[in-house]
Amino acid sequence: MSMDSALLAAYYATHYQVRYAEGEFTLHIGQASAALEKLLQARGYQEAVFITACNPHSQLCSAKENQAAQQRLYQVLSQYHTCTILPGKGIDPQEQWPGEESYLVLGLNLEAAKAIGRQFAQNALVWIGLSTPAQLILL
DSSP, X not given: OOOOHXXXXXXXXXXXXXXXXXXXXXXXXXXXXXXXXXXXHHHXXXXXXXXXXXXXXXXXXXXXHHHHHHHHHHHHHHTOTTOEEEEEEEXXXXXXXXXXXXXXXXXXXXXXXXXXXXXXXXXXXXXXXXXXXXXXXXX
16 A cells, blocks of 8 residues: 555654553554553453544544544444453644544454445554564554
8 A cells, every 4th residue: 555654653652541441552653562561361362452433534534523433443343252352542643633442353354444434435454462562553
């Protein structure tokens, strides 16, 4: 996939925040996360995916459109009964782009995540394996 270098740089700079009952942490592309590692091990998972349905193909949508897309994404993700879905948000540290509601899905394999990402017209997602730094996966 060919992607504008500024857009690609924005994906790499994004702070991928996760909030859940036991706490919160932020993922960064190319960096390992001790908090996520601990969470994966505690819950018995080998991998996780950070994914959104907001702003398909990086085209800004209304809050209402993004909310509806996120609800549809949650319904799709809920069909994977062995996964755990946690709320998250992609944050642009430069505040050039609005935050995007997202999900961290524990236990969703990469191939399923790619298919879902494509279904929701996303350019990329973040994949993290046990003992693996966060990786930007272009779709």
